[in-house]
Amino acid sequence: MTPDAATYTTEELLDMDLSMEEGDWKPTPHGQCLAEVLAEHNIVQGKTVLELGAGTGNHTILFARQGAEHIVATEISRAFADTTRVNVERNVPGAPVECRVADWLSTEGEFDVVVTNPPFCMSGKQNRRYYIDSLILDAHKRLKPGGVLAFVQSSMADLKKTLRRLDENGYDAEVLGERTGPFRDYYYEVEGFMEESRAIEGGFETRDGVDYETLSVVKATLRSYAPPASAHLPE
Numbered sequence: 001m002t003p004d005a006a007t008y009t010t011e012e013l014l015d016m017d018l019s020m021e022e023g024d025w026k027p028t029p030h031g032q033c034l035a036e037v038l039a040e041h042n043i044v045q046g047k048t049v050l051e052l053g054a055g056t057g058n059h060t061i062l063f064a065r066q067g068a069e070h071i072v073a074t075e076i077s078r079a080f081a082d083t084t085r086v087n088v089e090r091n092v093p094g095a096p097v098e099c100r101v102a103d104w105l106s107t108e109g110e111f112d113v114v115v116t117n118p119p120f121c122m123s124g125k126q127n128r129r130y131y132i133d134s135l136i137l138d139a140h141k142r143l144k145p146g147g148v149l150a151f152v153q154s155s156m157a158d159l160k161k162t163l164r165r166l167d168e169n170g171y172d173a174e175v176l177g178e179r180t181g182p183f184r185d186y187y188y189e190v191e192g193f194m195e196e197s198r199a200i201e202g203g204f205e206t207r208d209g210v211d212y213e214t215l216s217v218v219k220a221t222l223r224s225y226a227p228p229a230s231a232h233l234p235e
């Protein structure tokens with residue numbers, strides 16, 4: 001059991017002892033932004049949560065401390081999922097967390113909340129927004145009616161496009177919080193990334209010769225919807 005969410009200060013919610021192996025995803029400003037904003041806005045208390053790409057468990061631990069009823073934390077390999085599990089056990093022993101190996105949304109269950117810091121710059125897909133767009137199109141399959149999808153994204157991933165696509169796909173979306181910070185060094189080295197980002201209105205800003213992106217935490221609530229009986233639906 002973890003203590004009641006109300007017993008933690010924001011600082012305590014975010015104070016974690018994280019270990020990681022070579023190759024694990026080390027927390028970055030994106031993950032830090034998601035953690036800080038969700039520490040200020042508890043969207044998981046008493047909820048079932050699916051966290052995709054949990055990495056070091058930096059958000060899993062936060063959600064457990066915030067009183068999530070049950071958390072399924074996924075990773076793409078057993079080794080990465082073990083890192084999540086070890087850090088959860090050390091920081092929130094006995095918390096109701098199940099660590100699974102799963103490819104993105106390809107896992108079982110329906111949840112109150114789906115949350116993630118999705119790959120973007122290094123998504124390795126021709127559509128760099130692939131994981132964001134996949135959430136917008138398919139997270140509803142893992143959400144209960146009225147469920148919440150929450151994620152962090154860079155201005156370089158086109159926030160306007162995200163908000164428009166969320167609305168088109170049946171979500172009421174809002175930005176819970178934002179942080180602006182300088183680019184990571186590798187942004188200039190990833191082929192095509194700067195060119196794509198320059199084409200996005202509001203993608204980044206340059207001040208005194210330094211490039212800055214804005215990170216936004218998006219919370220999107222699935223509107224209720226019943227397709228017509230004649231629609232093409234799987235059995």
Ligand SMILES: C[S@@+](CC[C@H](N)C(=O)[O-])C[C@H]1O[C@@H](n2cnc3c(N)ncnc32)[C@H](O)[C@@H]1O
Binds near residue numbers: 057104
């Ligand atoms: C941007 S990192 C975020 C990690 C951690 N949540 C954080 O914020 O520090 C994305 C994570 O997703 C995982 N990942 C990448 N592709 C995935 C997939 N297809 N299914 C599940 N996880 C995936 C990576 O291993 C990585 O840990």
